[in-house]
């Protein structure tokens with residue numbers, strides 16, 4: 001029986017695990033970022049491996065045959081380390097990463113590579129919705145004079161680090177109507193978003209278009225040299241081809 005390790009933390013990882021065929025033994029891996037992770041319905045380990053060496057040791061100890069990196073497109077470090085560990089161990093490796101979003105008619109998007117570029121785009125006095133996650137907050141330290149709203153999954157255990165800003169607690173997905181209501185209620189002028197891709201979290205972009213709000217979109221980081229599949233169906237086909 002093939003032993004598959006799925007690096008998870010995304011809805012695509014969850015869908016993949018739910019669709020795994022008979023005859024594979026699946027273990028999921030979560031970083032341990034959210035305090036109450038969703039039950040993935042398979043054996044699940046939680047927490048970092050301890051860099052490339054730790055992952056290499058894990059792959060060997062657990063006799064993993066196949067490593068599926070289904071982490072978020074912006075989980076750059078894990079994706080890089082997974083590629084290195086797979087190369088070192090010879091474990092078959094694939095990256096499952098959905099396509100990024102592209103603008104549609106009526107969208108007003110500006111693209112950046114790094115969040116410290118946002119201050120040069122968004123004027124002072126604006127209310128800015130950050131859909132970029134708690135861990136990115138310090139990258140907005142040069143945004144003084146703007147009101148920042150940072151959406152987080154877990155209730156924060158610390159005060160908001162910048163004057164005038166606040167955390168907004170909520171677990172995705174959100175409908176377009178919910179996003180429109182939220183942006184209107186909070187008088188949001190700009191959105192800052194990572195190009196995560198996927199239908200479920202596109203709702204904030206559809207809401208921005210409806211309201212005529214501009215969006216700063218962070219481009220995706222480059223992927224390591226490894227096979228990439230864009231959908232759960234393509235990933236299952238890739239797995240089937242491994243014999």
Ligand code: NAP
Pocket residue numbers: 007008009010029030031033046047048049050051052054055070071072074075076077078079081132133135194
């Ligand atoms: P990251 O910066 O690429 O990784 C930081 C460290 O966290 C890694 O070096 C690794 O620790 C550990 N790690 C990350 N993903 C892991 C996994 N699936 N299983 C075990 N350890 C993992 O990752 P991140 O951006 O903090 O993301 C962490 C998790 O949240 C990922 O599972 C990702 O799919 C999910 N997520 C991220 C985002 C985002 O915007 N970045 C959004 C939604 C969900 P060691 O070096 O000790 O092995």
